[in-house]
Amino acid sequence: MSAEIIDGKKVAGLVRDRVREDVSDWKAKGNRPPFLQVVLVGDDPASRVYTGAKTKACEDVGIETKTEILQDTISAKELKALIREYNTDDSIDGILVQLPLPSHLSSHDVIETIDHRKDVDGFHPMNVGRLSLDQPCFKSCTPAGVMELFKHYSIGVKAKHAVVIGASNIVGSPMATMLSRENSSGKATTTICHKYTKDLTLHTINADILIVAAGQPHLVKAEMVKEGAVIVDVGINRVADETSEKGYKLVGDVDFESVKKKASWITPVPGGVGPMTVAMLMKNTLLAAKKSIYPVD
Numbered sequence: 001m002s003a004e005i006i007d008g009k010k011v012a013g014l015v016r017d018r019v020r021e022d023v024s025d026w027k028a029k030g031n032r033p034p035f036l037q038v039v040l041v042g043d044d045p046a047s048r049v050y051t052g053a054k055t056k057a058c059e060d061v062g063i064e065t066k067t068e069i070l071q072d073t074i075s076a077k078e079l080k081a082l083i084r085e086y087n088t089d090d091s092i093d094g095i096l097v098q099l100p101l102p103s104h105l106s107s108h109d110v111i112e113t114i115d116h117r118k119d120v121d122g123f124h125p126m127n128v129g130r131l132s133l134d135q136p137c138f139k140s141c142t143p144a145g146v147m148e149l150f151k152h153y154s155i156g157v158k159a160k161h162a163v164v165i166g167a168s169n170i171v172g173s174p175m176a177t178m179l180s181r182e183n184s185s186g187k188a189t190t191t192i193c194h195k196y197t198k199d200l201t202l203h204t205i206n207a208d209i210l211i212v213a214a215g216q217p218h219l220v221k222a223e224m225v226k227e228g229a230v231i232v233d234v235g236i237n238r239v240a241d242e243t244s245e246k247g248y249k250l251v252g253d254v255d256f257e258s259v260k261k262k263a264s265w266i267t268p269v270p271g272g273v274g275p276m277t278v279a280m281l282m283k284n285t286l287l288a289a290k291k292s293i294y295p296v297d
């Protein structure tokens with residue numbers, strides 16, 4: 001058996017095509033283009049790559065964007081004052097603070113300062129809470145991208161046993177919420193594993209759908225996976241590679257070559273979940289501009 005490949009690059013392209021058309025319609029009705037304000041604190045190379053990819057995606061779909069690059073010495077007070085300015089600026093639809101932040105800044109505190117109606121990352125407690133309540137909200141882009149992949153490939157989730165490895169606020173936890181809610185698209189029986197899980201294989205071997213977001217290269221091996229399972233690898237890890245010009249290559253959390261022989265569907269890294277995250281951010285920014293989630297009363 002060799003798994004079918006879930007082509008995130010292709011599906012992300014389709015999502016972006018739809019957003020581009022919708023942005024064009026929105027502008028044709030006399031509205032200004034959606035605007036995404038990105039905030040980058042410090043000079044983390046990976047964060048620069050991520051914000052660069054988001055800027056390029058915005059340009060591609062007709063969303064306007066600006067990245068404010070701030071010194072890593074900025075105080076919490078100064079950063080929060082800037083965010084409050086963005087909150088009240090009607091020309092800004094979405095606000096994204098690139099994580100991680102330098103250690104002297106609390107990401108919880110900073111994210112909570114963002115107006116939840118502009119929180120296109122879906123990290124604000126209001127959006128996280130509304131997700132748990134099955135209420136309209138901005139959904140965290142990476143897990144929303146995974147759900148979009150299931151939809152595109154007609155991979156049924158309802159009543160399946162889904163296992164999520166990783167319980168972070170931005171990937172694992174919202175992923176498990178989306179999978180498990182009874183009234184939304186999920187409806188799966190869902191298990192969450194994390195670094196305190198004693199025997200990972202005990203859970204993964206029973207998974208019809210296995211989502212791995214641990215940040216541990218090749219954590220999941222073939223012997224941990226049920227025959228015919230759907231495998232979604234969210235992990236993005238840099239590992240040394242002398243044959244590459246950069247000196248490293250990107251690998252996921254799943255041992256792709258061995259696991260694909262047992263799985264029915266699998267996402268590659270790169271080209272799986274990664275492109276979906278950016279595409280869903282574009283979708284959220286358009287929803288913010290249209291006030292679709294939080295209508296103005």
Ligand code: NAD
Nearest residue numbers: 142166167168171194195213214215234235236273274277
């Ligand atoms: P994180 O470090 O915040 O959380 C990792 C989670 O995995 C924690 O809950 C931890 O308990 C768990 N974990 C770690 N080691 C484990 C182990 N051996 N067994 C079981 N659980 C374990 O990371 P994150 O921000 O959630 O990101 C996870 C991975 O996903 C990273 O590789 C990150 O780069 C990647 N990521 C990818 C995208 C994308 O767009 N594809 C987006 C965000 C994050």
